[in-house]
Amino acid sequence: MSRIDCDVAVIGSGAGGGTVVAALAALARSGKRVILFEKGPKFDRSRFNGREVDMAELLFEAGGSFPVVDRSVTLAFSEGVGGSTQVYTGTSLLPPRRVIEQWNLPGIDHSDLCERAEAFRVQNNAHLLPGADINENNRLFQKGCAALGWDAQQFPVNVKGCKGSSLCNLGCPNDAKMGTQQVQIPAARAAGVELVTRAKVRTVRPGDRGGILDIEISDAPHPHGNIAKSEWEPGRYEVHAHTVVVAGGAVHSPALLLRSGFAPDFPALGRYWTCQPAHILAGEHEKPLTNAIGHPKSFLYDARIAEDRFFVEACMYFPFVTAKNLTGFGPEHYRLLKAYERLQMILVLACDDALPDQRVTIDAAGEPVVHYKLMPPTITALCNATRAAARIFFAAGALAVHAPSARPTLLTRGDRDHIDERICERHFLPGSVSVSAAHLMGGCRMGTATAHSVTTPQGQVHGKPWLYVADASLFPTAIEVNPYLTVMALADHVAQAVLARESH
Amino acid sequence: MPAAILTPLHDKLRPIAETMVPPIADLDQAAFLKVLALIDARLAGEPPALARQLRLFVKVLTFLPIFFALRTFGGLSPARRLAFLEALQDCPIQKLRVGVWGLRTLIYLGYYTDPAVQAALGYRPYLDGWEGMARDKARQTQGAQP
Numbered sequence: 001m002s003r004i005d006c007d008v009a010v011i012g013s014g015a016g017g018g019t020v021v022a023a024l025a026a027l028a029r030s031g032k033r034v035i036l037f038e039k040g041p042k043f044d045r046s047r048f049n050g051r052e053v054d055m056a057e058l059l060f061e062a063g064g065s066f067p068v069v070d071r072s073v074t075l076a077f078s079e080g081v082g083g084s085t086q087v088y089t090g091t092s093l094l095p096p097r098r099v100i101e102q103w104n105l106p107g108i109d110h111s112d113l114c115e116r117a118e119a120f121r122v123q124n125n126a127h128l129l130p131g132a133d134i135n136e137n138n139r140l141f142q143k144g145c146a147a148l149g150w151d152a153q154q155f156p157v158n159v160k161g162c163k164g165s166s167l168c169n170l171g172c173p174n175d176a177k178m179g180t181q182q183v184q185i186p187a188a189r190a191a192g193v194e195l196v197t198r199a200k201v202r203t204v205r206p207g208d209r210g211g212i213l214d215i216e217i218s219d220a221p222h223p224h225g226n227i228a229k230s231e232w233e234p235g236r237y238e239v240h241a242h243t244v245v246v247a248g249g250a251v252h253s254p255a256l257l258l259r260s261g262f263a264p265d266f267p268a269l270g271r272y273w274t275c276q277p278a279h280i281l282a283g284e285h286e287k288p289l290t291n292a293i294g295h296p297k298s299f300l301y302d303a304r305i306a307e308d309r310f311f312v313e314a315c316m317y318f319p320f321v322t323a324k325n326l327t328g329f330g331p332e333h334y335r336l337l338k339a340y341e342r343l344q345m346i347l348v349l350a351c352d353d354a355l356p357d358q359r360v361t362i363d364a365a366g367e368p369v370v371h372y373k374l375m376p377p378t379i380t381a382l383c384n385a386t387r388a389a390a391r392i393f394f395a396a397g398a399l400a401v402h403a404p405s406a407r408p409t410l411l412t413r414g415d416r417d418h419i420d421e422r423i424c425e426r427h428f429l430p431g432s433v434s435v436s437a438a439h440l441m442g443g444c445r446m447g448t449a450t451a452h453s454v455t456t457p458q459g460q461v462h463g464k465p466w467l468y469v470a471d472a473s474l475f476p477t478a479i480e481v482n483p484y485l486t487v488m489a490l491a492d493h494v495a496q497a498v499l500a501r502e503s504h
Numbered sequence: 505m506p507a508a509i510l511t512p513l514h515d516k517l518r519p520i521a522e523t524m525v526p527p528i529a530d531l532d533q534a535a536f537l538k539v540l541a542l543i544d545a546r547l548a549g550e551p552p553a554l555a556r557q558l559r560l561f562v563k564v565l566t567f568l569p570i571f572f573a574l575r576t577f578g579g580l581s582p583a584r585r586l587a588f589l590e591a592l593q594d595c596p597i598q599k600l601r602v603g604v605w606g607l608r609t610l611i612y613l614g615y616y617t618d619p620a621v622q623a624a625l626g627y628r629p630y631l632d633g634w635e636g637m638a639r640d641k642a643r644q645t646q647g648a649q650p
Contacts, residue, residue, distance in 0.1 A: 050629045053542070053617045063546060065609075071602040133634075164633030173631040223549070292627055293637050318629075319622045323612040328593065329524035330586045337616070341626030407594075431601035432593045434609075 001236045006033040009241035011201050013038040014083020015487040016471030017247030018180025023495030025191035037199040040079030041227040048171035052318045055170035058224045068372040072430035076438040085179025089168040089297040090158040092126035095486040105457040116489035124158035124178035135294030140344045141314035144396030152299045164294040198230040203260040210466035211244035245468045253473040254360040254443030255368035266454050272354040272445050274478040275437035280325035281346045283393030284400040288341040291316045310385035315347035325434045327404035348385035352378045354477040360443045374430045387423050404433040444473035459494030470494040509547045509555045511540045516566045519578040523585040524608045525615050539614035561603045
């Protein structure tokens with residue numbers, strides 16, 4: 001096993017790790033050795049062909065359908081340089097005051113996080129798309145909300161040179177999305193931060209001068225053809241770092257700490273895991289509409305988060321994902337798919353509670369296992385969201401609405417006045433309704449005591465001054481918005497603590 | 505070539521797949537095997553236990569109707585096949601619901617990711633987005649001119 005020494009090792013290159021290395025650029029410029037390790041390869045846009053299966057297999061773990069243990073929810077998260085910022089839609093929302101104040105953590109201040117988040121909005125070119133670039137699918141969402149007197153908010157999105165391919169979730173073929181692979185990581189590398197791809201960190205443990213990483217560099221052939229080799233030769237490495245920052249995301253960060261033997265000291269490790277479960281609804285219109293061209297996600301309606309625990313967003317998905325998300329099968333399901341170019345789509349998301357039994361564990365091989373159940377309040381929130389979305393669809397002129405929590409699942413215009421009765425929790429059967437989640441949070445939550453948390457509010461693992469966490473696994477509860485900008489703000493906050501440590 | 509996981513069960517799977525996705529009935533055997541090959545490729549990286557569970561589940565779906573209708577699944581009328589699967593989809597046992605959901609999702613993967621099928625549904629992706637759509641429309645307009 002080869003030994004490598006460095007000052008700071010950052011594990012994971014998504015919204016968290018990418019932000020940390022950018023914040024540590026000054027350290028690299030001053031001659032300190034900062035290394036960013038990424039489990040996946042570096043992809044370039046020539047690989048992004050927009051085909052569903054190719055891209056799902058290339059960019060997502062488990063093809064974008066990582067199952068929880070009871071298989072009632074599938075999780076979508078990405079690997080490769082940029083992590084899930086490769087496949088998000090770039091919706092750039094500030095952390096909500098209500099949630100940050102509920103966290104009630106010393107040193108975590110809402111206005112400070114917003115200031116950092118605003119800086120990243122500028123850095124990532126987040127802005128409101130002009131009206132001419134908004135497609136009909138999004139306009140219908142806005143129209144439906146307006147007809148109901150509901151206030152639809154426009155998402156700022158972090159794109160530059162967006163051509164409207166609508167393929168954000170399959171990797172932008174035009175490099176228009178300003179994720180960490182486009183902005184923060186190139187800046188960090190220019191300052192001297194080293195990037196090592198295809199590097200799987202097996203364990204992290206304390207050493208004489210900080211932490212020791214056991215890393216395996218892979219040269220295994222990728223099932224989808226030629227993938228860039230790692231910057232290091234294949235094999236096992238022992239990396240000795242003065243400071244280690246774990247930013248592998250809410251599934252892999254807790255899993256890494258668990259397989260590294262931290263569980264006995266941290267009863268909260270892996271626990272209080274949330275994911276803002278979601279599913280897609282479709283409304284059928286009379287005429288074709290532009291849904292597969294243009295930015296897919298321009299509007300949301302979130303006015304009822306506090307009371308009803310949901311928010312809804314305009315969205316567009318590809319035929320297979322759409323087929324998967326529409327409940328059922330047979331002639332009616334196929335008829336709706338055949339209406340694809342007349343479909344308006346809405347994503348409904350629930351704010352789920354952070355509970356100790358919702359958690360990440362590891363299997364015998366040390367790989368993550370996610371124990372997550374759709375709890376009754378979450379199902380109620382999804383049903384409330386479905387009712388709201390059905391009203392938006394009909395108010396926008398839809399002829400019919402597919403609602404997974406209705407039997408039969410198709411609501412016609414005659415059902416408009418009976419939405420509350422038709423959409424019902426008793427029809428929401430976990431396992432038969434397609435629920436997926438991409439907002440994965442918790443597992444290494446911040447707090448002030450080890451009984452209920454893993455890290456301090458500065459992201460330092462309790463009692464381990466050499467070990468930090470800087471990703472969505474820090475969230476004590478669900479953030480209740482699209483999370484990437486909060487992840488970046490929090491990672492930047494953590495990076496300041498790392499900088500302070502390295503400066504002494 | 506990925507390991508054959510569901511392909512060997514093609515005769516049992518075909519009536520199930522046709523019930524879940526009616527146009528699969530129009531596919532010839534080679535095209536249907538192509539659908540299954542795509543599913544097998546997706547399953548190649550999954551734990552062997554999952555493959556075993558899937559194969560077992562296909563057999564359960566095939567033979568379970570014998571207890572209710574004295575016929576295998578393939579021997580049922582199309583309407584009764586659909587009713588049987590719908591009953592399982594909404595049954596109180598979550599593992600059965602998950603099984604139906606998982607199998608139908610795999611069949612959707614094999615069928616709806618085919619670019620020709622996607623085009624027939626009206627899905628027309630353009631890597632260059634608005635420009636591509638405008639170019640395509642202009643070409644269609646020119647083609648329509650006498």
